[in-house]
Amino acid sequence: ALHSPSKGTVEPEPDGLVLVGKEDDIKKSQRITAKVNGREVVVFYHEGRFYALDSRCYHEGGPLHLGEIEDIDGQPCIICPWHKYTITLETGEGLYQGINPLEPSPTPRWQSKGEKQRIHKVTVKNKNVYVSPPDLSVSFDSDYFAEKYKNGGDLAM
Ligand code: FES
Numbered sequence: 001a002l003h004s005p006s007k008g009t010v011e012p013e014p015d016g017l018v019l020v021g022k023e024d025d026i027k028k029s030q031r032i033t034a035k036v037n038g039r040e041v042v043v044f045y046h047e048g049r050f051y052a053l054d055s056r057c058y059h060e061g062g063p064l065h066l067g068e069i070e071d072i073d074g075q076p077c078i079i080c081p082w083h084k085y086t087i088t089l090e091t092g093e094g095l096y097q098g099i100n101p102l103e104p105s106p107t108p109r110w111q112s113k114g115e116k117q118r119i120h121k122v123t124v125k126n127k128n129v130y131v132s133p134p135d136l137s138v139s140f141d142s143d144y145f146a147e148k149y150k151n152g153g154d155l156a157m
Contacts, residue, residue, distance in 0.1 A: 017123055017130035026050070026129055033065045036131045039146040041120055043129065044069065044089060046076050051089040052120035052131050053078070056145035058094065059085050064117075073110050086110075092117035092140065116141045 020026075020034035020043055031044045033055055042055040042065040055065045062082030069089070070077055076089045086095040094113035099106040118140040121132040
């Protein structure tokens with residue numbers, strides 16, 4: 001039988017990987033939240049792939065773990081439930097629909113605002129899912145809310 005790990009007997013993972021759950025469980029639930037070095041992270045399982053992002057939206061801290069996933073131009077995106085910002089799961093880019101007024105009949109097209117939401121590297125090993133600790137030498141807009149909701153913070157809403 002498996003015993004839950006207790007302090008002192010567990011080997012630290014190489015590279016400080018943080019165990020966030022079992023592969024089968026996350027495949028079933030499709031999403032979980034976890035703490036990685038104190039910050040709230042959401043892990044999605046979507047169409048055969050795992051993705052991890054800061055769970056608090058870079059706009060005003062909305063709960064991305066409660067958002068819907070939509071495919072936009074072939075990219076899976078999370079739609080923030082607060083003000084519907086659209087964020088790519090793979091790169092954390094904020095997308096918006098822009099119009100080029102110089103076109104004869106302007107049609108809105110999806111464009112990128114750049115990488116706004118911090119994404120995290122996911123590793124699956126021995127049926128367990130791990131998230132790498134963030135590289136804080138690079139900053140992202142979502143860091144502000146990650147910091148604000150760190151340690152404590154209510155994941156509901
Ligand atoms: Fe996410 Fe405003 S807080 S869109």
